[in-house]
Amino acid sequence: MVSSPPxxxxxxxxxxxxxxxxxxxxxxxxxxxxxEAPDGLSGVEAVRRTNAExxxxxxxxxxxxxxxxxxxxxxxxxxYILMLTARADEIDRLNGLDTGADDYINxxxxxxxxxxxxxxxxxxxxxxxxxxxxxxxxxxxARAAVVQQSLLxxxxxxxSGYDVAGAFRPSRSVGGDFYDWYQTRDGMHxxxxxxxxxxxxxxxxxxxxxxxxxxxxxxxxxxxxxxxxSATIASDLDQSGSFVTMFxxxxxxxxxxxxxxxxxxxxxxxxxxxxxxxxLVSAGPPVGILDDQxxxxxxxxxxxxxxxxxxxxxxxxxxxxxxxxQRNVEKVARSGATADDVCAALLxxxxxxxxxxxxxxxxxxxxxxxxx
Numbered sequence: 001m002v003s004s005p006p007x008x009x010x011x012x013x014x015x016x017x018x019x020x021x022x023x024x025x026x027x028x029x030x031x032x033x034x035x036e037a038p039d040g041l042s043g044v045e046a047v048r049r050t051n052a053e054x055x056x057x058x059x060x061x062x063x064x065x066x067x068x069x070x071x072x073x074x075x076x077x078x079x080y081i082l083m084l085t086a087r088a089d090e091i092d093r094l095n096g097l098d099t100g101a102d103d104y105i106n107x108x109x110x111x112x113x114x115x116x117x118x119x120x121x122x123x124x125x126x127x128x129x130x131x132x133x134x135x136x137x138x139x140x141x142a143r144a145a146v147v148q149q150s151l152l153x154x155x156x157x158x159x160s161g162y163d164v165a166g167a168f169r170p171s172r173s174v175g176g177d178f179y180d181w182y183q184t185r186d187g188m189h190x191x192x193x194x195x196x197x198x199x200x201x202x203x204x205x206x207x208x209x210x211x212x213x214x215x216x217x218x219x220x221x222x223x224x225x226x227x228x229x230s231a232t233i234a235s236d237l238d239q240s241g242s243f244v245t246m247f248x249x250x251x252x253x254x255x256x257x258x259x260x261x262x263x264x265x266x267x268x269x270x271x272x273x274x275x276x277x278x279x280l281v282s283a284g285p286p287v288g289i290l291d292d293q294x295x296x297x298x299x300x301x302x303x304x305x306x307x308x309x310x311x312x313x314x315x316x317x318x319x320x321x322x323x324x325x326q327r328n329v330e331k332v333a334r335s336g337a338t339a340d341d342v343c344a345a346l347l348x349x350x351x352x353x354x355x356x357x358x359x360x361x362x363x364x365x366x367x368x369x370x371x372x
Contacts, residue, residue, distance in 0.1 A: 010054040011035045013043030013069060014084070015062050019107070022289050023056055025243060026111050029196045030118060040064040044072050052079050054118065057101070059085035074100035080121040084109065110266025111245060111286055112194070112313040119317055151178035151210050157188055159253045161304075163365040164188070165339035169347050170358050176202030176244070177312050177358040180210050182217070187253035189217055192265065192310045192362055193246040196286075205242055208233055209287075213248065222250050222259045223297040230263075230287045230295075237288030245286045247310055256302040256366055261295045263287050267316060269329055273305025273368065277330040305368040309333045311346055314359035318350035339363040 010032040014020040017038075024034045035050055037043035040061045047055055055073065059066035070081055081100065086107045103117050157164040166179050176195025181188055191213045195205035212229045219225035226248055237243055247268050249260035262268060264286030271277040283295045302308060309329055319325040328349055336342035346361040 008032050008054070009035070009050040009052040010056070011037060011043060011046045011050060011052045011079075012056050013037045013040065013046075013061070013066070014056065014058045015039060015060075016058075018290060019058075022111070022285060023114075025196075025241075025289065026114055027054070027056070027118075028241075030115060038062075040066070040069040043069055047073055047077050047079060052077070054121070055079050055081045057081055057083050059083060070100050080118075082114075082117060082121070108282065110282055111196075111243075111264050112266055112316060113322060116313050116316040116319075120320060151180065151206055153179070153181050155182065157181055157183055159183065159188060159251075161367050161369075162251075162253060163339040163367060164363070165343045166360075166362040167340075167343035167347055168358070168360045169352060176206040177314075177360045178206045178210060179310075179360060179362050180213065181362075182214070184217070184250075187251040189248075189250050190362065190364075191246060191248045192268075192312075192360070193244055194265070194312060194358075195244045196242050201240060201242070205233075205236065205240060205244065208236055209244055209246070221297075222248070222261060223295065226261045226263075226295055226297075230293070234288060234291075243286040243288035247280075249308075251302070251364065256304075256306075258300050258302055258308065258364075259297050260300070261297050263295050264289075265310075267313065268308065268310040269326065269333070270300055271307040271309055271330055271333040273303060277326065277333070279326060302364070302366045304366055307333050307339075307342070307363060307365040309342070309346070310362045312358060312360040314350050314357040315346060315361070317357060318354070333363070339365045 008031065010027045012020055012023045012034060014023060015038050020036055024036060027034045032054065035046045037046045040063050057066045057069055066083055073081060080102045083101045083104045084107055102121055105114060105117060152168055179192045181190035193206065193209050195202045195209060212232050216225040216229045219228060245264040247260065247262050247265040249258055251258050262280055262282045263284055264282050266282045268280040269277050270280060283298065284293055311329065316325050332345040333342055336345055342363045343361045347359050350359045
């Protein structure tokens with residue numbers, strides 16, 4: 001008989017109903033039983049009542065502020081406290097941590113980054129013994145792995161002046177990671193996505209997303225195409241209680257212009273030939289979170305020698321901070337001779353022996369002599 005994993009409780013203290021709902025979904029995907037609190041005082045009581053192991057805490061609350069909530073919680077609770085705020089100055093950061101918070105994240109936040117930070121917090125605790133294997137579950141994971149592998153592109157992208165590669169290493173639990181690409185008359189389209197959850201359910205959602213994204217390839221405007229696709233898959237996501245983070249882009253190979261939409265992924269880096277790398281900002285929440293959501297498109301120019309690097313949260317999970325993550329990804333992107341080399345090195349940032357999630361990477365590099 002397989003023993004059930006211990007139940008973990010979390011309390012979300014947040015006055016904004018939409019953000020609170022998103023946080024609940026994110027934590028439920030990490031198998032927390034979640035209690036919501038719209039203000040500080042009810043949040044303190046919820047933590048006391050549930051003996052929560054994790055608290056997400058907004059600083060700006062309608063009654064007492066997050067700093068005071070944190071102080072009160074530390075009088076009786078040793079829960080991990082992750083503070084969220086739209087105030088990004090360093091004084092707030094230091095004050096928040098001095099009151100007893102364990103970590104700090106700015107709004108708007110990437111669900112991937114938030115989950116990675118939570119996993120990092122709980123890695124500090126003793127890891128419980130793994131339960132005995134369940135044969136039926138293993139069969140389902142094997143079928144899900146077949147579905148997941150089938151989503152990866154079979155064709156190689158051959159664009160004059162560009163070097164494009166992707167790599168994927170599944171975890172034992174099988175998630176919803178996938179990437180897809182195809183060439184067009186003007187260049188290429190590609191999608192990088194993660195359907196939240198594990199097993200066959202996540203794999204099937206990922207398969208649906210891939211098919212729908214391909215079906216809108218002929219829609220001229222990327223924002224219209226993405227909006228149409230997200231509306232199409234909304235019912236499937238609603239029925240499954242899931243959501244999908246996505247980075248979708250279209251490259252005009254002649255000009256190097258990349259049009260893209262980041263829906264809650266937040267792990268794409270533009271690495272220029274000269275100057276520091278920058279992380280591309282999400283245009284909105286993941287698909288499936290809010291009804292009638294629209295995601296505006298952004299653009300960047302890939303100059304000769306530039307690279308676009310997109311990775312999954314499996315790479316982020318292997319780092320102690322977002323700063324370490326970005327620094328190491330940039331270093332790898334600059335050191336590889338080819339896009340394939342960079343992808344292989346990116347996967348090594350999250351060694352298979354310790355990675356708890358799928359690890360995926362896509363690299364689009366414009367060759368230094370392109371356009372000459």
